[in-house]
Amino acid sequence: MPKITFFNLPEDKKETLIQAAKKEFSRVPLYDASITNIIKEAGIPRGSFYQYFEDKEDAFFFLLNELTKEHKYIFIHLLSSNNGDIFETMIDFFRVIISEEENFNFLKNTFLNMTHRIESTFSRSFSSNERNENFEKFSSFIDKNVLNISDENELFYVFQIIAAVTFRSFVDKFARDLPIEEAMNTYLIEMNLLKKGLYRDSLEPK
Amino acid sequence: MPKITFFNLPEDKKETLIQAAKKEFSRVPLYDASITNIIKEAGIPRGSFYQYFEDKEDAFFFLLNELTKEHKYIFIHLLSSNNGDIFETMIDFFRVIISEEENFNFLKNTFLNMTHRIESTFSRSFSSNERNENFEKFSSFIDKNVLNISDENELFYVFQIIAAVTFRSFVDKFARDLPIEEAMNTYLIEMNLLKKGLYRDSLEPK
């Protein structure tokens, strides 16, 4: 978390700083980003940066968190407009994220360098890798009737699977610079395979 | 790829260097690793390191590639002993990898900092995110009768899905330091969900 000093900053200076950081993290991934570039862009002295943030990571995760909050809002909205259908929601959500122009390069750098720590932060937007408040909250919105689960417990694993495949699809989209429709087609195929299952039931062939 | 000079090295010196690098990359992930530590451990001057490798990454990916070759060998062996059943094979494979004592910390650091580049390298052991020779080769070993696919083309996506979920399970195991049996249980549950499908067919309720 940024230091209190950062939050006390006048709105415009804060915004300048945020934009400068965003620009640098859009240029290169976290580990290649340089504080020197950020302060040059923002026009502040080096010492000030450390007045506001612990370090480079602190600034990065602050931005990522902000972005994630927006995504979470979008996700909940979509879930409700799809009447709790998790698959339809994921498909809509996938399209929204890969269509974002504003954050394209930031997202690209982030997805292509998705450490576990980054993934955990990002996951908060639509699922979670731990059973926390978030999971409980989302869980209540989900239509469980259409899911092939025997108890509430299995829902957690269903989430995990969908999240894993979705993450991978994001990475693929950015890594291979797929056009939106091509990424969507692939994602749709994978979601359908997930729905119907990968295994053929030997009792009812075909 | 390491430079020719490295491969020309006498076997024992090469081995010393490999062990030193492995030790450093087991201590910390790629980006935190220091060449200084590696050369100190190996007892060679700084300049020599650059005689052998392009840089830190070069050494890391060399090690990762070596490890991946072993994994690939294990995977093919398991696939054959399971008569081409991809699910049984993955489950055996998962257990083998998380049980490795020798490379535990190296793997942990690698999985928790799985950039796209690292994932691509690692993927070569059991699948691939591109349709390359590897995929074709593995494809021929797979028993497609038990899979719920209509054509050879869908097999690729089935692979993608299984790989995504498996990766995520690896990361989870290392991130939460799960005991082997607990990680196995979770993995089994997820593989079963993948097999039977996440969606309930509304035409045949329950």
Next chain:
DNA sequence: GTTTTTCATGACACCGTGTCATTTATGACT
């Protein structure tokens, strides 16, 4: 208007990387 707390600033110490000029080893050819 004085004291106290908060914020701004940039020089600097520190550390790691990658380079390069110089030295040393190897070994082929005569």
Next chain:
DNA sequence: AGTCATAAATGACACGGTGTCATGAAAAAC
């Protein structure tokens, strides 16, 4: 066994980036 050419070894050093800290300015409190 000497000359030459190629390959390998070496460590000092330049460069660049990070984080700190002492000092000064500003704001707020009283």
